[in-house]
Amino acid sequence: MTHYDAPAIEKKWQRCWQDKECFTADQPDSSAPNHKPKYYVLEMFPYPSGRIHMGHVRNYTLGDVVARFRRAQGFNVLHPMGWDAFGLPAENAAMERGIHPGKWTVENIAAMRTQLQSMGLSYDWNRELATCTPDYYQHEQRMFLKFLDAGLAYRKESWVNWDPVENTVLANEQVVDGRGWRSGAPVERRLLSQWFLRITKYADHLLAAIDGLDRWPDRVRLMQHNWIGKSEGARISFHITDNPDQTDADTYAGRAIEVFTTRPDTLYGASFIAIAANHPLAREIATHDKGAADFAAECAQLGTSEAAVETADKKGYDTGLFVAHPVIDGATLPVHIANFVLMDYGTGAIFGCPAHDQRDLDFATAYGLPVLPVILPEDAPDTVDAGSFTITDTAYTGPGKLINSGEWDGLDVEAGKQAAFTTLASAGTGQAETTFRLRDWGVSRQRYWGCPIPIIHCDSCGAVPVPDDQLPVQLPEDVDFTQPGNPLANHPSWKHTNCPTCGKAAMREQDTFDTFFESSWYFLRYCDPKHKNGFSAEAAQYWMPVDQYIGGVEHAVLHLLYSRFFTRALSEVGYLDLAEPFAGLMTQGMVCHQTFQDKDGKWLFPTDVERDGDNWVTRSDNASVTAGRIEKMSKSKRNVVDPELIIGTYGADTARLFMLSDSPPERDMEWTESGVEGASRFLKKIWRLAADDTIAPPDAVMPDTADSAAQDLVKTVHKTILAITKDIEDFRFNRAVAQLHTLSNAISTLAPDIAGSAEARRFAIENLAMLIAPLTPHIAEEMWHMLGHDTMLANTDWPTADPAVAADDEVEIGVQVNGKLRATITLPRDCPNEDAEAKALASDAVSRYLEGKSPKRVIVVPNRIINVVA
RNA sequence: GCGGCUGUGGCGGAAUGGUAGACGCGGCGGAUUCAAAAUCCGCUCCUGGUGACAGGGUGGGGGUUCAAGUCCCUUCAGCCGUACCA
Numbered sequence: 001m002t003h004y005d006a007p008a009i010e011k012k013w014q015r016c017w018q019d020k021e022c023f024t025a026d027q028p029d030s031s032a033p034n035h036k037p038k039y040y041v042l043e044m045f046p047y048p049s050g051r052i053h054m055g056h057v058r059n060y061t062l063g064d065v066v067a068r069f070r071r072a073q074g075f076n077v078l079h080p081m082g083w084d085a086f087g088l089p090a091e092n093a094a095m096e097r098g099i100h101p102g103k104w105t106v107e108n109i110a111a112m113r114t115q116l117q118s119m120g121l122s123y124d125w126n127r128e129l130a131t132c133t134p135d136y137y138q139h140e141q142r143m144f145l146k147f148l149d150a151g152l153a154y155r156k157e158s159w160v161n162w163d164p165v166e167n168t169v170l171a172n173e174q175v176v177d178g179r180g181w182r183s184g185a186p187v188e189r190r191l192l193s194q195w196f197l198r199i200t201k202y203a204d205h206l207l208a209a210i211d212g213l214d215r216w217p218d219r220v221r222l223m224q225h226n227w228i229g230k231s232e233g234a235r236i237s238f239h240i241t242d243n244p245d246q247t248d249a250d251t252y253a254g255r256a257i258e259v260f261t262t263r264p265d266t267l268y269g270a271s272f273i274a275i276a277a278n279h280p281l282a283r284e285i286a287t288h289d290k291g292a293a294d295f296a297a298e299c300a301q302l303g304t305s306e307a308a309v310e311t312a313d314k315k316g317y318d319t320g321l322f323v324a325h326p327v328i329d330g331a332t333l334p335v336h337i338a339n340f341v342l343m344d345y346g347t348g349a350i351f352g353c354p355a356h357d358q359r360d361l362d363f364a365t366a367y368g369l370p371v372l373p374v375i376l377p378e379d380a381p382d383t384v385d386a387g388s389f390t391i392t393d394t395a396y397t398g399p400g401k402l403i404n405s406g407e408w409d410g411l412d413v414e415a416g417k418q419a420a421f422t423t424l425a426s427a428g429t430g431q432a433e434t435t436f437r438l439r440d441w442g443v444s445r446q447r448y449w450g451c452p453i454p455i456i457h458c459d460s461c462g463a464v465p466v467p468d469d470q471l472p473v474q475l476p477e478d479v480d481f482t483q484p485g486n487p488l489a490n491h492p493s494w495k496h497t498n499c500p501t502c503g504k505a506a507m508r509e510q511d512t513f514d515t516f517f518e519s520s521w522y523f524l525r526y527c528d529p530k531h532k533n534g535f536s537a538e539a540a541q542y543w544m545p546v547d548q549y550i551g552g553v554e555h556a557v558l559h560l561l562y563s564r565f566f567t568r569a570l571s572e573v574g575y576l577d578l579a580e581p582f583a584g585l586m587t588q589g590m591v592c593h594q595t596f597q598d599k600d601g602k603w604l605f606p607t608d609v610e611r612d613g614d615n616w617v618t619r620s621d622n623a624s625v626t627a628g629r630i631e632k633m634s635k636s637k638r639n640v641v642d643p644e645l646i647i648g649t650y651g652a653d654t655a656r657l658f659m660l661s662d663s664p665p666e667r668d669m670e671w672t673e674s675g676v677e678g679a680s681r682f683l684k685k686i687w688r689l690a691a692d693d694t695i696a697p698p699d700a701v702m703p704d705t706a707d708s709a710a711q712d713l714v715k716t717v718h719k720t721i722l723a724i725t726k727d728i729e730d731f732r733f734n735r736a737v738a739q740l741h742t743l744s745n746a747i748s749t750l751a752p753d754i755a756g757s758a759e760a761r762r763f764a765i766e767n768l769a770m771l772i773a774p775l776t777p778h779i780a781e782e783m784w785h786m787l788g789h790d791t792m793l794a795n796t797d798w799p800t801a802d803p804a805v806a807a808d809d810e811v812e813i814g815v816q817v818n819g820k821l822r823a824t825i826t827l828p829r830d831c832p833n834e835d836a837e838a839k840a841l842a843s844d845a846v847s848r849y850l851e852g853k854s855p856k857r858v859i860v861v862p863n864r865i866i867n868v869v870a
Numbered sequence: 871g872c873g874g875c876u877g878u879g880g881c882g883g884a885a886u887g888g889u890a891g892a893c894g895c896g897g898c899g900g901a902u903u904c905a906a907a908a909u910c911c912g913c914u915c916c917u918g919g920u921g922a923c924a925g926g927g928u929g930g931g932g933g934u935u936c937a938a939g940u941c942c943c944u945u946c947a948g949c950c951g952u953a954c955c956a
Contacts, residue, residue: 738893814889
């Protein structure tokens, strides 16, 4: 008996699959109708960082199981792979190591492709794409120009993080505590003119269509729902008053500040107006008010990330201006500039009602503003009324009746809102309005390594699209990363061109697209990867939507929402006719590993340490090591395991099996050495089963005289087929693996010398090979081969089970007395409830607990449980 | 801050509202071996008991139900996202 030689087996079958083109997807052909139903499996394509990591191994193993399973079930499967090849890391490599981003990227792709191929993934490599090639990105230049024609793209000013030392725009992740990550200089907010895609046009559609995404995880649907953030409220105008104490007031008197609120019912409780630091009025005031200017500068240091803005201490600046209360005659409210008001949401201005909004209350407390309750809580004691109800340090946001609110008194919150709409509308100072949290998608990036935006700026003609015959606009190769700023803007000649309209000297747009642009349509390119227009409507119509999309939950909102929008936008401009790109979605958890630190707190690689009894020590010099928390694998904490090392040591099948074994796919998992060993041990075990020469030859038939134990094994096989089929359909791969363990235990414990054993074991091992094939395809093919087949499992149908054989005749069920388990009894399956009840009551344990009394009630759940209520 | 998720033996996890802990890891005991590795068999939630068995148990607190890991309320801890990382 030869031993299980994973590297040799894996290489052999990978070559076989390739030679026989097992995984080439059939393009639909109208002259030869394809009777197989299509199935599109897609994993989120990787950024080519240079080496695959365990997150990739997990992601692509999950996808490969689905692809192989569906192919075995008779689907025409499309399972492609490519490279999300534009992005910041390539530019960082260029700056740090002097290597060209393109060269770096191409080398990384080559290395990672080899690594992926060693995993035995069933990709149709003919469809491979890399987004950094003009062959790919030229299509998005045309898409963008069509969006522009259709009014789906436009230009406006927006804020960026500016590093004054590096002269570059920083990504949010490059801003650490308000400073540039490389320069350490405090960042400034700067306004730049940038391109936007009008995703908000589809806000309602994108929101409503979430209901139809029934094969998406609920949490992702909820996150998208909340991200779009539809809220219905009112827009209210507050007019600035004359104020004798304020010399500037005349400049502003009579002008309106537009406020959006979801709580117009609390208008009587308003005690101030707060506007964003970058609100037009605030910026105007800052031009002549040093205090306002200083405050704006302070706010600008927070950078542009929402988390930074929202977690900052609530601060404000009193402008000295007042506005008239729109409902209370003669009342005025002070106008503050506040750091917690966002210009991007609503109108960039709010009215503060401290009694019923915690943030407003914190602000009012800090700045000595009045707190007037206008909602009396539903559950307030009778002794509390409008006069005595007070708010101290907790705002009340629940339901109740309006108080201190003039003619609205006594209404509930909902009726109060309606009353407010009526009052405001008749006074002409406000109306009902719906706003969305979702903002238009800013696609301009001040970077080199991205798709050039095909626009020419002409002093006379403005922003002019690059004519079709001049597309694609290609990136220049000769760029310099040694000087600060955007290399595309620094390039001596690339940006200079002539205006396509008037012919005068003009400048190219020097920004490139956000890399989410590429990932918003790559799934369409795969449908027809050589097509001159990016893809054909026919191919897209056939393959789309993606039946099963798999990737990290970190993309739950942005990438998925942008892709949903992009598919709609492309349909609007005539590329195809489809709204939703992803019919099914599975979001995988992270791969984690224990962390290790030496006595100086330096992070250590798992390969640097070893166990010494209950402790950990360094391999090199036995120094003691602190074993820390189990965290997401990351380079910075060095708690990484290299997939190539694992595949080299144990084989791809072992790595794949361990990925699928213990944790459910959507949950975080911990990579452990012992887990890998366990997976490896299991594969060696099933290998020995297939290599056993006491099993029957192919085509052997179970003898009529077969022992009942042999028949039980056959039954177990049928049960296992049913269970694993369901488990794979439901993405419960860890359970499928457990079923495989149970089956292999049943095979190995069946005595070899009883009647029917040899035949039953052949039947079981053949099915074991077929069932494990999607998970560990190489060893499955080899076992199939060892069992005497000259076909390939890659071309073999999924096994089917006979439910009648799988069904048990008897069931063992629990008997409870008052909800506590007291006995178990065996009953014929589906026996009448009366029989079940009689047998339960007859059991010793039950009569002991009943103490001769008759039960009050007996609940019989057929084949499940019996509960006797005493 | 806001939005989302997760929490079950020593560990990863299993459990259509119906016998909590399948399966694996680790551990303990045994077989095999000159010995070891590998392999095979048995035991393994906690407490008490020789045992049959009894009691407790799904982050904490409360509730609904004949029955709650599962549903509801509340609270704590950790993780993900937060619009220029991908």
